[in-house]
Amino acid sequence: xxxxxxxxxxxxxxxxYQLIDAKSYVHFGDWENAAKELALSAGAFxxxxxxxxxxxxxxxxxxxRLIPYGAILYAITIxxxxxxxxxxxxxxxxxxxxxxxxxxxxxxxxGAALLASGIAIILKIxxxxxxxxxxxxxxxxxxxxxxPYVIAASSAAEKAGETASACLALxxxxxxxxxxxxxxxxxxxSNTAIHLLQLFQ
Numbered sequence: 001x002x003x004x005x006x007x008x009x010x011x012x013x014x015x016x017y018q019l020i021d022a023k024s025y026v027h028f029g030d031w032e033n034a035a036k037e038l039a040l041s042a043g044a045f046x047x048x049x050x051x052x053x054x055x056x057x058x059x060x061x062x063x064x065r066l067i068p069y070g071a072i073l074y075a076i077t078i079x080x081x082x083x084x085x086x087x088x089x090x091x092x093x094x095x096x097x098x099x100x101x102x103x104x105x106x107x108x109x110x111g112a113a114l115l116a117s118g119i120a121i122i123l124k125i126x127x128x129x130x131x132x133x134x135x136x137x138x139x140x141x142x143x144x145x146x147x148p149y150v151i152a153a154s155s156a157a158e159k160a161g162e163t164a165s166a167c168l169a170l171x172x173x174x175x176x177x178x179x180x181x182x183x184x185x186x187x188x189x190s191n192t193a194i195h196l197l198q199l200f201q
Contacts, residue, residue, distance in 0.1 A: 003044030003070065004063050010037045032084060036168060039077035043175035045070025050181050071121060074175055078134070079118035085111025097144060113137055121179070128180055135176030142169045 014034035048067050085092060085107055093103040100106065113133070120130035146166035153159035 001063070003041050003048060003066065006037055006041035006044060007066070010034060010041060031080070035077045035080045038073055039172060039175070040168075042070045042073035042077060043171060043178070046074060046175055046178050050178060071179055074179070075118040075121035078114050078121070078172075082111045082114035082118065085114065095145065097148065100144075110137070110141075117176075131176045131179045135173045138169055138173035138176065142166060142173060145169075 014037055018031060018034060045067050047070075049070060089104060089107045089111070092107050096103040096106055117130045117134040120126055146162065146169050150159060150162045150166050153162045
């Protein structure tokens with residue numbers, strides 16, 4: 001139900017807002033918050049999948065049939081985040097801690113790693129390795145990027161924003177690790193059409 005609720009917010013709030021109210025909806029970066037919402041929805045479905053191994057045949061309602069798509073939705077958002085790394089590399093480079101050299105290189109490197117992970121999950125290429133590395137990379141960001149920024153935040157508003165970013169990073173990392181135990185992570189392309197047809201039966 002959490003996944004359904006977050007997906008509904010993405011579909012009926014974020015998408016209309018971006019298309020109707022946002023002044024620059026054509027800019028890819030303006031969809032970042034929408035992508036974050038979709039990633040959290042996907043994460044809820046991925047977690048639900050871990051507890052539905054014995055209920056595969058009982059998925060009769062529409063909402064339960066969304067569960068296997070959690071991994072694909074998560075992979076799509078990870079790919080969107082990778083595109084952000086390439087489009088806004090120079091702006092994001094300032095976010096890398098000063099003690100780490102070659103800031104721009106690491107932005108591109110992380111963008112490439114996110115892209116490779118997302119594609120690997122969708123195409124089921126070394127999925128366990130991809131999700132392990134993805135979860136580990138984001139967890140490293142949590143400790144060396146987000147936590148220091150939370151501590152260094154000077155105002156209450158800034159601390160709240162950095163804390164939210166840190167929690168999101170921790171959630172993305174956790175979702176990647178949970179996918180290691182997901183019963184159907186993810187659907188293969190050969191079965192996707194069949195599942196899409198079953199979804200609306």
